[in-house]
Structures are given as structure tokens and as C-alpha cells.
Amino acid sequence: MDNNIPAQTxxxxxxxxxxxxxxxxxxxLFNDFLQQAxxxxxxxxxxxxxxxxxxxxxxxxxxxxxxxNLGVAALSNSCVNLELDARDGVASxxxxxxxxxxxxxxxAKNAILSLLKKND
Amino acid sequence: xTEVQNYISEGQELNILVVDDDxxxxxxxxxxxxxxxxxxxxxxxxxxxxxxxxxxxPDMVLxxxxxxxxxxxxxxxxxxxxxxxxxxxxxxxxxxNDVESVEEAFQAGATDFITKPINWPLLIQRVKYALRSYxxxxxxxxxxxxxxxxxxxxxxxxxxxxxxxxxISFSEExxxxxxxxxxxxxxxxxxxxxxxxxxxxxxxxxALHHTFHLKQDHDIEYRLLxxxxxxxxxxxxxxxxxxxxxxxxxxxxxxxxxxxxxIQSLMEYRAHYDNVTELPxxxxxxxxxxxxxxxxxxxxxxxxxxxKLDRFKVINETLGYDIGNRVLKILTGSLSxxxxxxxxxxxxxxxxFGLIASEQQQMDEIIELANTILKESLKTIELDDHELNLSAxxxxxxxxxxxxxxxSLIKFAESAASLAKQQGGNSYxxxxxxxxxxxxxxxxMEAELRKAVExxxxxxxxxxxxxxxxxEIIGMEALIRWQHPEKGMIPPFHFIPIAEETGIIxxxxxxxxxxxCRKTQEWHQQGHDNLRIGINLSARQLENDDIVxxxxxxxxxxxxNPKMVELEVTESAAMTDFKKTLALxxxxxxxxxxxxxxxxxxxxxxxSYLQQLPVHTLKIDRAFIKDxxxxxxxxxxxxxxxxxxxxxxLNVIAEGIEVVEHxxxxxxxxxxxIQGYLFSPPLREEDFIKYLxxxxxxxxxxxxxxxx
Numbered sequence: 001m002d003n004n005i006p007a008q009t010x011x012x013x014x015x016x017x018x019x020x021x022x023x024x025x026x027x028x029l030f031n032d033f034l035q036q037a038x039x040x041x042x043x044x045x046x047x048x049x050x051x052x053x054x055x056x057x058x059x060x061x062x063x064x065x066x067x068x069n070l071g072v073a074a075l076s077n078s079c080v081n082l083e084l085d086a087r088d089g090v091a092s093x094x095x096x097x098x099x100x101x102x103x104x105x106x107x108a109k110n111a112i113l114s115l116l117k118k119n120d
Numbered sequence: 121x122t123e124v125q126n127y128i129s130e131g132q133e134l135n136i137l138v139v140d141d142d143x144x145x146x147x148x149x150x151x152x153x154x155x156x157x158x159x160x161x162x163x164x165x166x167x168x169x170x171x172x173x174x175x176x177x178p179d180m181v182l183x184x185x186x187x188x189x190x191x192x193x194x195x196x197x198x199x200x201x202x203x204x205x206x207x208x209x210x211x212x213x214x215x216x217n218d219v220e221s222v223e224e225a226f227q228a229g230a231t232d233f234i235t236k237p238i239n240w241p242l243l244i245q246r247v248k249y250a251l252r253s254y255x256x257x258x259x260x261x262x263x264x265x266x267x268x269x270x271x272x273x274x275x276x277x278x279x280x281x282x283x284x285x286x287x288i289s290f291s292e293e294x295x296x297x298x299x300x301x302x303x304x305x306x307x308x309x310x311x312x313x314x315x316x317x318x319x320x321x322x323x324x325x326x327a328l329h330h331t332f333h334l335k336q337d338h339d340i341e342y343r344l345l346x347x348x349x350x351x352x353x354x355x356x357x358x359x360x361x362x363x364x365x366x367x368x369x370x371x372x373x374x375x376x377x378x379x380x381x382x383i384q385s386l387m388e389y390r391a392h393y394d395n396v397t398e399l400p401x402x403x404x405x406x407x408x409x410x411x412x413x414x415x416x417x418x419x420x421x422x423x424x425x426x427x428k429l430d431r432f433k434v435i436n437e438t439l440g441y442d443i444g445n446r447v448l449k450i451l452t453g454s455l456s457x458x459x460x461x462x463x464x465x466x467x468x469x470x471x472x473f474g475l476i477a478s479e480q481q482q483m484d485e486i487i488e489l490a491n492t493i494l495k496e497s498l499k500t501i502e503l504d505d506h507e508l509n510l511s512a513x514x515x516x517x518x519x520x521x522x523x524x525x526x527x528s529l530i531k532f533a534e535s536a537a538s539l540a541k542q543q544g545g546n547s548y549x550x551x552x553x554x555x556x557x558x559x560x561x562x563x564x565m566e567a568e569l570r571k572a573v574e575x576x577x578x579x580x581x582x583x584x585x586x587x588x589x590x591x592e593i594i595g596m597e598a599l600i601r602w603q604h605p606e607k608g609m610i611p612p613f614h615f616i617p618i619a620e621e622t623g624i625i626x627x628x629x630x631x632x633x634x635x636x637c638r639k640t641q642e643w644h645q646q647g648h649d650n651l652r653i654g655i656n657l658s659a660r661q662l663e664n665d666d667i668v669x670x671x672x673x674x675x676x677x678x679x680x681n682p683k684m685v686e687l688e689v690t691e692s693a694a695m696t697d698f699k700k701t702l703a704l705x706x707x708x709x710x711x712x713x714x715x716x717x718x719x720x721x722x723x724x725x726x727x728s729y730l731q732q733l734p735v736h737t738l739k740i741d742r743a744f745i746k747d748x749x750x751x752x753x754x755x756x757x758x759x760x761x762x763x764x765x766x767x768x769x770l771n772v773i774a775e776g777i778e779v780v781e782h783x784x785x786x787x788x789x790x791x792x793x794i795q796g797y798l799f800s801p802p803l804r805e806e807d808f809i810k811y812l813x814x815x816x817x818x819x820x821x822x823x824x825x826x827x828x
Contacts, residue, residue: 068237
């Protein structure tokens with residue numbers, strides 16, 4: 001385990017579990033994730049500006065799922081709060097949740113990239 | 121082979137449908153499952169998932185709950201509706217790990233659920249587990265189907281009763297098997313009870329109580345009224361039901377044994393009844409006589425009749441068993457008309473019936489009954505263009521005048537019937553001790569006859585036949601004698617009837633035909649080429665057309681001129697099955713030989729029959745000749761026969777000419793030919809040759825012959 005990466009950023013139990021099954025194929029999934037997540041995050045911002053909270057909740061759910069299933073734990077957790085508040089119409093906290101998500105993604109992205117480098 | 125593959129049978133690939141709207145999750149699922157050896161179809165929406173399901177018929181579905189469009193629960197419900205396998209695994213992927221969503225998943229028809237984030241190694245275990253239980257479920261269903269099939273074949277089902285013995289539960293087959301109308305799987309005992317035959321209801325209730333209270337198995341049979349109004353026979357084996365060693369009721373297996381019972385009773389019926397006439401059979405007769413013998417009643421008589429249809433064997437052999445059976449049925453109908461409480465009819469074998477007349481007071485009654493049977497049996501019937509003249513021979517043994525075991529009594533009656541038959545049929549005969557020894561003599565004679573055929577102990581005698589007017593010898597009749605090594609010469613009437621009865625007549629008849637033709641041809645070659653040989657055919661020889669073939673071969677082998685061969689057939693033989701005989705006689709005549717009717721006047725042939733027969737000669741029986749010239753006979757019958765024969769353009773020969781008055785008379789009435797002791801007895805061949813050279817001649821006053 002790489003000590004430079006905060007423990008909650010990546011859930012290594014999930015990642016190792018997946019790696020035990022897929023081996024190096026796991027890299028492809030992470031690359032896909034690194035491509036798709038920024039798109040979803042920018043979607044979140046657009047939807048927030050349009051005040052479409054329902055659709056925003058769905059996108060948050062989706063991001064929560066994909067990140068969680070790949071062991072990107074901190075990001076997934078931050079999506080939970082956004083999904084619930086957007087569903088319940090708590091508009092006031094949405095902006096800070098999105099900022100949290102953006103920050104968590106940046107950290108996760110670095111961790112994933114170094115993980116991918118290591119795997120090569 | 122990968123882990124999941126271990127759980128599916130060889131050569132079969134596990135097809136999994138993945139429905140998840142999130143691309144990354146979907147792709148991850150697909151990769152993980154494919155790496156584990158599955159074939160994966162993945163889609164993002166419930167609608168598309170349903171379409172792909174119908175198209176691919178996957179073995180398992182992984183279904184996300186939260187999706188745009190129709191969600192996972194609704195998708196699951198729809199999949200269950202279109203899937204014909206109830207237990208096909210559908211695993212739901214839920215992010216919400218709360219009791220309600222799990223509950224909702226199961227209510228929608230999910231087999232299992234997996235929470236997100238997905239624990240991937242666990243996912244594979246879950247898929248394996250779902251697959252294993254799916255396979256087990258399939259096996260179980262197959263087993264159940266097999267058991268059900270077996271039960272259906274065995275017509276087996278069960279009922280269970282609780283400890284009140286008032287509620288009954290049962291498998292679904294019960295209602296279909298017995299065709300009764302009960303609710304699906306349980307009802308009140310009384311509802312089932314109502315279907316049971318009134319007389320069996322108590323037995324049924326007793327059996328259940330016995331089983332429950334005495335804790336013992338109890339087997340019963342009862343009748344159950346099915347909805348179509350038929351009674352079924354049900355065999356019920358009940359046994360106490362226990363749960364944790366606690367008596368909780370009764371369980372009973374039920375089997376519909378109606379068909380088995382029917383077969384059983386049919387077999388019993390067949391063991392005692394004849395299947396052609398439906399009369400009780402020999403076994404029944406033996407049983408009935410046994411009862412009579414054992415009862416030792418002596419205040420009345422019991423007569424046991426053996427009724428044998430004359431010539432039945434011939435009918436069977438020449439016209440087939442179908443006609444034979446129909447004759448039996450017709451006769452059964454006639455004879456059944458006078459059976460009653462004390463007169464019982466049985467069919468014992470072939471053309472033989474048995475009859476028991478009990479409670480008879482006098483021999484007169486028995487004789488009257490015998491005469492009635494003879495009268496009923498004597499008839500002409502027409503079947504498929506065959507005209508059959510039926511008659512019967514009856515043997516009677518009277519108990520307790522004759523006392524023996526049942527089988528001996530039947531044998532006594534049968535041997536008496538055989539004697540009656542041998543004496544010409546259409547008569548009855550009482551059994552006596554004398555018959556016994558006669559039967560034994562007959563048996564030993566049969567054995568000797570067979571030996572005689574083998575060793576050719578027979579010789580032919582020839583009796584000259586002469587032209588009535590010119591007294592010229594025109595031919596001779598071949599007559600057989602048995603030259604017995606110890607007993608000397610035996611005349612035909614001592615052995616021919618037995619030979620006829622046993623069928624030995626056939627080789628004897630063939631020998632006669634061959635020997636007579638051979639000898640006659642020898643004489644022809646010596647210059648006596650105008651001699652006609654008369655050879656007797658037995659009725660038995662007319663049973664099939666072997667005789668045609670044999671005669672043809674004999675004519676060819678001996679080289680004799682067929683015109684000089686005359687085969688003699690008795691009137692009664694010709695009349696047994698007229699149409700059949702007619703055809704046979706035509707075939708014989710077509711060989712170029714001539715035919716004559718022997719013993720004419722003794723049978724009961726009508727003129728119309730006579731006209732149809734392809735015969736050349738009529739032979740007047742000696743009975744109409746012997747008294748001519750005495751006070752008792754003015755010769756009218758003989759005269760009439762001659763006139764009639766001439767009208768039919770037939771040649772007439774009279775036999776039994778013993779005195780010169782016979783010759784004179786027959787000359788006067790225009791009889792063409794004569795034969796008898798007046799001219800010569802039957803002669804050995806060497807004596808016959810001598811006679812040819814020096815025949816007898818009688819001087820008679822000239823008389824102008826009347827021409828036919």
C-alpha cells in the first residue's frame with residue numbers, strides 16, 4: 001500500500017478484490033472512470049445552475065455507484081450527500097457538496113494515476 | 121475451467137443478462153463475469169433488458185434497482201411474467217441496504233440481492249450460489265415429475281389427516297386420479313367420505329380410527345364413486361403420522377386398483393368359462409360333478425351327458441375355425457333353450473359339450489332329454505355358402521348307478537359318446553362296463569393298425585362285376601382285407617371304423633388306390649384291357665384335396681387308363697359338406713376317372729343334390745336287393761332307383777346278388793350291372809385271373825330289355 005495516498009481516498013479491499021479477478025484488466029476500467037467522472041461532474045454543475053435537482057440527484061447516484069464499485073471510496077461517499085439533498089430539495093447545501101466532489105475527484109485522480117503507473 | 125463454469129453442466133455456457141444504467145458498473149460487471157467464464161449481455165435500461173430477455177432467454181439476470189425509465193423492481197416483475205421458469209435466478213443490485221428495499225426486491229420476484237458498492241469476489245460467490253440452487257431446484261422438479269409420473273402410472277396418491285381426524289389434506293393428483301370434485305389440497309373428511317360407497321363408509325372410518333388410536337397400520341379396500349358415475353376400487357394403506365415422535369395424525373396411500381381387479385375377475389371368469397360359447401367350461405363341469413359325487417345324494421339320479429357334434433373335426437379342418445366356432449354358437453343357442461336349474465350345459469372341448477341333469481327320478485326322463493337334444497342338434501344350417509348337416513352323438517353316464525370320481529365319470533360319458541358316433545352318429549349310448557372293454561380293444565386295435573400300415577399287412581380282394589344282360593365281366597371292386605399275422609384274415613367292417621376314427625384310413629386308402637391301380641394296369645397289359653376297377657374312398661379322404669393330388673400321381677405312376685378307374689364315394693360322405701364335396705368330386709372327375717355313389721338309398725340325399733354330383737354310376741345298396749323275391753319285398757324300391765338313375769342318365773349297378781332270382785329281377789327292371797356271390801365272392805388276385813378265364817354263366821329265359 002502506498003502511504004502517500006490517504007486511506008479513505010481509495011478502498012483497497014474493493015480494488016484488490018477486483019484485481020484478484022481481473023488482473024491488469026482493471027487498468028482499463030480506471031481509465032474509463034477517469035474519462036467519465038469529469039463529464040459527470042461538469043453535468044452536476046450545469047444541472048445546479050439550471051436548478052434541475054431531480055436530474056442532479058440521478059447523476060450523483062450514478063457517480064456514487066461507479067466510484068464506489070471501483071473502490072474510489074471518498075468520492076463515492078461525497079456523492080451520497082449530494083444525491084440525498086438533491087432528491088430532498090435541500091438546495092442550500094448543493095454547491096458545497098459539488099465543490100467537495102470536485103476536490104475529492106482531484107485527489108482520487110492522482111491516487112489512481114499513481115496506482116496505474118505502478119501497475120505498468 | 122473457471123469457478124462459475126464448475127456449476128454448470130459440460131458443454132453448456134451460462135448466459136447472464138446484466139441491466140445497469142451506469143456504464144462503468146455495467147462494464148465492470150461484464151468483465152468480471154466474463155472472466156469467470158460466463159457469456160454476458162449487458163444493457164442500460166429495463167425496457168431493453170426485457171426485450172433482450174425474451175430474445176436470449178438467459179440463465180440468470182443481474183438487475184440494478186435505480187434506473188431512469190422503468191426501475192429494477194418493475195423490470196423484475198415484468199421479467200417474471202414472461203419467464204416460464206419460475207425459479208430462474210434474478211439478482212438485484214441495490215444501493216439501499218435497508219429492509220424495505222430488500223423486501224421490495226423479493227416481492228418483485230428477485231431471487232437474491234447484492235448491495236453496492238459491490239464486493240466483487242462475493243458477487244462471484246453469490247452467482248455461483250444462485251446457480252447451484254437453480255440447478256438443485258431443476259433436479260428437484262425433475263425428481264418430483266418422475267415421482268408424479270410413477271404415481272400416475274401406479275394410480276397412486278395419498279391423504280393426510282390431522283389429529284382431529286376431521287381435516288384431510290391431499291396431493292393434487294387425488295382429484296384428477298379419482299375424478300372427484302374436491303378443493304385443491306385440503307377439505308373436511310366428510311367431503312371425501314361422501315364419495316365412498318355407502319356400504320364401505322364404516323370400514324373407511326374404522327380403518328382411520330384403528331390406525332390412529334391403536335397406532336397400527338391398517339389396509340382396506342373400498343369403492344369410490346367418481347364424477348362420471350363409475351365406482352373405482354381403492355386400496356388404502358394407512359399408517360400413523362408422527363412429528364418429533366409425537367402422534368400427529370394419519371397418513372394413507374391410496375391406489376386405484378379398478379383395472380387390476382377387472383383383469384383379476386376376467387381371469388377368473390376365463391378360467392371357468394369357454395370364450396367361444398361363453399358356457400362354463402370343462403373345469404366348471406369337473407367342479408360340478410365333484411360336488412355331486414361328494415354330496416352322496418342317492419334319492420335322485422344325476423345324468424352326465426357328453427354331447428359330441430358329429431363330423432365337427434371335418435368342419436373345423438376344411439372350413440376353418442371361424443365357421444367351426446359359429447356352428448358351436450348356433451348349437452349352444454339351440455341347446456340352451458332347454459337348460460334350467462337342474463339341467464346345465466358346458467362346453468368341454470372342440471365339438472364336445474357336457475351336460476348335467478340333476479334331480480332326475482327315472483331313466484325315462486333321461487332318455488327323453490337325450491332324444492330332445494338329438495332332435496335339437498339334427499339340423500341343416502347354411503354358413504357362408506356352406507350347407508352343413510349337423511347331428512350329435514351322446515354318451516350318458518348315470519350317477520350313482522356308476523360311481524367314480526369326477527374325471528372318470530366324464531371319461532365314461534365321453535367314451536359312450538364316441539361309441540354312438542362310431543355307430544353312425546345321431547344317437548345316444550349309455551355307458552356300461554362292456555363299453556370299457558370295448559374301448560380297450562379299440563385302443564389295442566389302433567396300435568395294431570398303425571403297425572399293419574407300416575408292415576403292409578393288407579391285401580386286396582377283387583369281386584367281379586358283370587353286365588346284367590350279357591353276363592360279361594366288365595370290371596371288379598377292390599376290397600381290402602387285413603392279413604393279421606396272428607389272427608388271420610380280418611374283414612373290413614372290423615377295422616375300417618377305427619381306422620376312420622383315428623385317421624389311419626388315410627394311408628390305408630392311399631395304399632388301396634395305388635395297389636388296385638397297379639394290379640389293374642398289369643391285367644390291362646395282359647390283354648384284359650376292358651376291366652374297370654372300383655375303388656372305395658373313405659369320407660375322411662374327402663376332407664381335403666390331398667386325394668386329388670394323390671390320385672393324379674397314382675394315375676401317372678401306374679400308367680393306367682383313367683377311364684377304367686371308378687372311385688366310389690358313399691352317399692353319406694358326399695352329403696356331409698355337400699358344396700365342398702361337390703367341388704372335390706369335380707376336380708377328381710377332371711382327372712378323367714369316373715365316380716360312383718356307393719350304398720345308394722341308405723343316406724338322406726335328395727334328388728336335387730344327386731343331380732348336381734358329377735357321378736357316372738349309382739350303386740344300389742344290398743339292403744334293397746337281399747329280400748327281392750321273398751314275400752316281404754316286391755323289389756319296388758330297387759326298381760324305382762333304377763328308373764330314377766336312368767332318368768338322370770346314370771349307370772346303375774346293384775350289389776349283393778346272391779340268387780338267380782335277383783339276376784332275373786334286375787335284368788327285368790333294366791339294371792345295367794351287377795355284383796355278388798351269385799357270380800363270385802371277392803377273390804384273391806390269382807383266383808380272379810382264373811375266374812376271368814372261366815366265368816359263371818346263367819341260362820335265363822330271354823327277355824327284351826327295357827331301354828332307359
